[in-house]
Amino acid sequence: MSEATGFYAKAPRNAEVAARFVELHPPFVAAAAVAEAHRCLNCFDAPCMGACPTHIDVPRFIKKIATGNLEGSARTILEANILGASCARACPVEVLCEGACVLHREGKRPIEIGRLQRFAMDALDSMQDAGAALPFVPGEDTGRKVALVGAGPASLACAAELRRRGVRAVVFDARPLPGGLNTYGVAEYKLPLLESLREIDRLCALGVEFVLETTVDAVKLAELEREYDAVFLGVGLGAIRKLGLAAEEHESVTNALDFIAGYKSGAIATVAETVAVVGAGNTAIDAAIAAVRLGAREVTMVYRRGPEQMSAFAFEYEHARLEGVRFLWHTPAERAFELGCGLVVLAVGQGTHTEFVAPMRLEMEDGRIVVERATGRTSHAKVYAGGDCVNGGREVVDAVADGKRAGVAMAQALGVGR
Numbered sequence: 001m002s003e004a005t006g007f008y009a010k011a012p013r014n015a016e017v018a019a020r021f022v023e024l025h026p027p028f029v030a031a032a033a034v035a036e037a038h039r040c041l042n043c044f045d046a047p048c049m050g051a052c053p054t055h056i057d058v059p060r061f062i063k064k065i066a067t068g069n070l071e072g073s074a075r076t077i078l079e080a081n082i083l084g085a086s087c088a089r090a091c092p093v094e095v096l097c098e099g100a101c102v103l104h105r106e107g108k109r110p111i112e113i114g115r116l117q118r119f120a121m122d123a124l125d126s127m128q129d130a131g132a133a134l135p136f137v138p139g140e141d142t143g144r145k146v147a148l149v150g151a152g153p154a155s156l157a158c159a160a161e162l163r164r165r166g167v168r169a170v171v172f173d174a175r176p177l178p179g180g181l182n183t184y185g186v187a188e189y190k191l192p193l194l195e196s197l198r199e200i201d202r203l204c205a206l207g208v209e210f211v212l213e214t215t216v217d218a219v220k221l222a223e224l225e226r227e228y229d230a231v232f233l234g235v236g237l238g239a240i241r242k243l244g245l246a247a248e249e250h251e252s253v254t255n256a257l258d259f260i261a262g263y264k265s266g267a268i269a270t271v272a273e274t275v276a277v278v279g280a281g282n283t284a285i286d287a288a289i290a291a292v293r294l295g296a297r298e299v300t301m302v303y304r305r306g307p308e309q310m311s312a313f314a315f316e317y318e319h320a321r322l323e324g325v326r327f328l329w330h331t332p333a334e335r336a337f338e339l340g341c342g343l344v345v346l347a348v349g350q351g352t353h354t355e356f357v358a359p360m361r362l363e364m365e366d367g368r369i370v371v372e373r374a375t376g377r378t379s380h381a382k383v384y385a386g387g388d389c390v391n392g393g394r395e396v397v398d399a400v401a402d403g404k405r406a407g408v409a410m411a412q413a414l415g416v417g418r
């Protein structure tokens with residue numbers, strides 16, 4: 001067990017991984033950001049804002065960039081989304097805010113909202129590095145305390161809302177670093193591990209506490225339920241599903257989550273010359289592109305259906321093709337074919353990871369925890385939940401929205417909300 005802060009400074013730097021995983025969308029230089037901000041029409045009832053699950057006031061933060069108020073711009077973003085820095089990088093903006101931009105209707109290029117958001121958040125980091133104060137302060141101590149299980153985006157967003165209302169927020173996670181998928185699961189060329197940790201340090205400064213390398217099982221959960229005023233479950237999903245083949249235990253077979261976490265944390269630095277990725281979702285694409293960037297000569301994605309059924313976004317598919325990934329369609333397991341490869345990466349969907357909550361007798365559906373959407377409250381009055389363990393696996397920004405709603409509702413239920 002470890003209680004920790006200052007993750008960004010302490011995390012190991014891996015220059016080779018950084019060089020191989022150059023970011024997909026390079027940051028704006030100041031003049032380009034201001035020029036892009038001036039293209040925004042500052043729409044009334046802006047559709048970009050409605051398309052964001054956390055409802056960031058997009059025209060407002062963009063206008064502040066245009067007028068040079070970068071601290072104010074970052075504050076506008078953080079008011080709605082405390083993980084605004086990671087969402088700026090990890091969000092599929094093409095199908096969210098930028099996809100809804102009115103400029104599409106005029107046949108013009110949409111505003112690059114994601115890159116502008118990143119510009120404002122990077123500026124805040126620079127200001128904080130130079131000694132500027134946090135944009136938010138914790139609320140006055142209320143003597144209330146909440147345990148949060150899982151240190152992914154849903155718990156982080158929930159913890160921030162609690163701290164801003166003076167509630168002690170203690171986050172438990174089995175891994176050595178906090179952040180969940182933000183730290184270990186989002187492709188490095190979208191969201192570098194270090195950037196996730198840098199953002200979490202802002203939460204540490206807000207007083208969020210982390211208890212890491214600590215597995216919460218049924219016994220521990222019962223203890224947390226007794227000792228804390230409320231519990232938030234943000235445990236994400238479980239392991240990648242298996243195909244049920246004996247060969248899956250072979251040392252040259254791994255799963256996409258372990259593979260991505262491995263190279264992000266520096267445990268995997270090289271890869272076989274030929275790699276096959278089984279599956280065609282966004283995680284499969286991330287794994288395939290990672291294999292290319294790690295130096296594989298030939299990377300093939302193998303999918304039992306056709307391109308029209310793949311669950312990956314069209315722009316992710318296009319990106320993989322541009323990186324040189326090959327696709328083999330209509331390859332069900334029962335049809336024998338040969339594909340020589342040194343590594344097989346399975347990415348055929350994740351199971352759930354909620355068995356440990358069984359003694360609490362929460363209402364469940366297909367392994368997912370059922371909650372009241374507006375509050376995140378489960379069928380147990382003291383227990384709330386959000387993120388992938390509730391929605392079955394959506395975007396980081398959806399988890400943030402869940403956590404935010406639950407944090408506000410928990411504080412109100414504890415009599416300290418506003």
Ligand code: SF4
Nearest residue numbers: 040041043048101102
């Ligand atoms: Fe600006 Fe586009 Fe949003 Fe309108 S819809 S406010 S133009 S980003």
